[in-house]
Amino acid sequence: MPFKALRVNISLLPGIFLLLLNCSTGFAQDSLKNLPEYSLPLTSKKLVIAHCMTNIIRFKGHPFEDVCNPDYYPPTGNISAPIGGMNQVKPMEDSLLANATLDETVEFEMRAAIRSGIDGFQFYYVLGATDWDNIIKAYFRVADQKHINFKFTFCISHPKGRTEAIKVAEFARRINGIMDEVGHNNSHWLRTPDGRLIVYQWLGEPLADIPQDKKGLPDAYYVARAYKHLADAVHEKFACLFTINEEIDRKKLNEFLDYFPATWIWTLPYGGKDYLGYMVADECRKRHRTFTGSVFNDFYTSKTQHKGTWDMFRSVNEAVAAGIDKMDRKYITCGLSYNFRKLWEFNIANNVPITNVITWNDYPEGHHLAPEINHNEGFSILLNYYKSKWQGVPSPYADRDVAVVFFKKYKHDVKPSPYNIPVVPFQKEVIPPSWEDSIEVVSLLKSPAQVVVNGHKANAVAGFSVNKFQMQNGPVDVSVSRNNSTTLHFKTPEGITGKPYRADRITYTFSSEFDNFYNNLYPGFKPQYSHEYNPQFTAK
Structure with a gap:
């Protein structure tokens, strides 16, 4: 090929030299910092979006995984009996959907979620x-x-191991397979008003290769670059929400806000003025970024782990072989409904555009809303109530009296026997465990009335009230009375005990709405009940 002379405009030489210098130092690569789109709205209306454990569903040929399989809920009559039953959660849908098609199951999940x-x-x-x-x-x-x-x-989750290129290629191949089938323009995709696909991360940073010599750039740049590579590979623009899963300082937070439009907080409980959300929301406001609020109702891992680790026993045989002395369960004290209520109130005060529910169906970690015999519908009623306040619409319960009861099956300092698997708090306890040594009733009333629990009375105002009562062994009897007339009454299927046979710190809820809530949820659906400490209970 003959040589051709290169003509260069001499006036451009300083700029060309600077560009070459910047490329050699790596700073010119930083084309992702503070992009205008990071300040654009994330949604056009307020939405409740739940984290969904994709695989934790039941249909024919697809049983629940061992760590939430209802077969291992009873303390006897199954192979987990030596540890008193592997699980303390029992999804209601197991028997209903055992012979269902995949399509029937996902329809159930969506309809149940909408009701919540x-x-x-x-x-x-x-x-x-x-x-x-x-x-x-x-x-x-x-x-x-x-x-x-x-x-x-x-929600791209803990993509560990291998190189960034390999990980991006796998995710891109699979996401393209989904999008090619359902359509990029499908109306069910969660998108920003300007068309970006909202993508969550849960500990999503390991998607990126972060070099030893970072050329003066923060980790957040390399993480953002990796997600840009993934977005390009699926022919989309992403609006990524990076996750905050632990305490974070302003410097590190702002490094991420340089490169991401939004964030969400995982299971950090509400600790009053020290709650991390205050600082994060404040910085997001200053930076014109989107703070999305989160709520979680409980955290008690029914799953068992190797003692002192997060290394889960993935099969019942593995757990039983290890034995109680070599396992524990993780826990966050949530104060019955306190944490859920306060996180919702924080979100409303901060006018967040999205409230993230942790989670829809992570039964093994015990923060599920999906139908299950301990959580039942109690937290869903609170969600519907707070959602109406947040969106500025009438409460769905404005036309009637409603009462929801929350309690633990035994006091926090009682030692279960003989199956006392250690329950280990894994975060700084910002809510005192003693707060859970009571019976809590949340009432939504048409006008002032008396809430009566096991014969003990308390006054409740019109609208929303919270009253606490002394724990008492046996089932909990709840009623609301006004002008010497009882407007509602129920007794819980489950009871409280002073002699628990196994460690079990999941929160139990029940309400006056139980029958209404589950009525006609899905053809053939019949709710199930927990009644371990109320042997006299019989279903209607």
């Missing part, structure tokens, strides 16, 4: 789980066919 006040799912999405993609496609398919108004997106 949820507008969409962000799917827990990990490397290697290629069979989960068919589940996600089924959600889109059924939402389209049944005209169910529900939103979906991905």
